[in-house]
Amino acid sequence: MFNTVRNAYLRHKHFWSKTNIVSLATGFGFFISALIVQHFVYNYIDRTVKGTPVGDLVLDHLAVVNLDFFIVEGALVSTVIVMILFLLYPRYLIFSLKALAFFIIIRSFFISLTHLGTNLHQITLDHGSIGFFLYDFLYNAKNDFFFSGHVGASFLFALIFWKQVLWRATFLGISIIFAVSMLLAHMHYSIDIFAAPFITYGIFTISKRLFRKDFKLFEIL
Structure with missing residues (x-):
């Protein structure tokens, strides 16, 4: 493992110029700020908001299936995959940090607006499942519906790894698995799921303009 990390660093050592290091530090600052914003929004919607469950054309016709594993462990495995890819392809890291931070801020704004309540048939996640504590700490909130963070x-x-065919297919597959799992588990309303790719594409497009220099680093690959 150590040798893998060392070899990855040596392979991309020339990438870590002063300019890129400063940009990376800026990205981390932006990302941490986004997480702080998300933390306060989560506290607001979980402790203050009393949402009302609403009808849903899709959920009303779907049986409830407990897909806890895909929702919890799937999110953690996806996180590990992303971290490994950043190690292997560090040129993606700077733009990804900033785009993800922008994604978190936009989503935090959205989920604070419309106060939907938990679907009456939503499954209860198994608190004893592998990695649940970490998942609960990193991702879980009670009323963060519109739009789905898993899918988005x-x-x-x-979109970020679009030119890497394998990873494009992998993340598209993961997104679809999350979409199906969330719907069958009644963890999200259908609008949360179906709107997520469209909003995310908008966020990605704006991010390419906001962080143009970081996005151009992809072309060096």
């Missing part, structure tokens, strides 16, 4: 974030990485 994985689709965002499909």
Whole structure:
């Protein structure tokens, strides 16, 4: 493992110029700021908001299936995959950090607006499942419906790694698995799922303009 990390660093050592290091530090600052914003929004919607469950054309015709594993462990595995890819392809890291931070901020704004309540048939995640504590700490909130972070974030990485055919297909597949799992588990309303790719594409497009220099680093690959 150590040798893998060392070899990856040596392979891309020339990439870590002063300019890129400064840009990376800026990206981390932006990302941490986004997480802080998300933290306060999560506290607001979980402790203050009393949402009302609403009818849903799709959910009303779907049986409830407990797909806890795909929702919890799937999110953690996806996170590990992304971290490994950043190690192997560091040129993606700077833009991805900033685009993901922008994604988190936009999503935090959206979920604070419309106060939907938990679907009456939503499954209860198994608190004893592998990695649940970490998942609960990193991703879980009670009323963060519109739009789906699982579907949106994985689709965002499909767009980021679009020229890498294998990883594009991987993240598109993950996004679809999350979409199906969330609907069958009644963890999200259908609008949360179907709107996520469209909003995410908009976020990605704006990010390419906001962080143009970072996005151009992809072309060096």
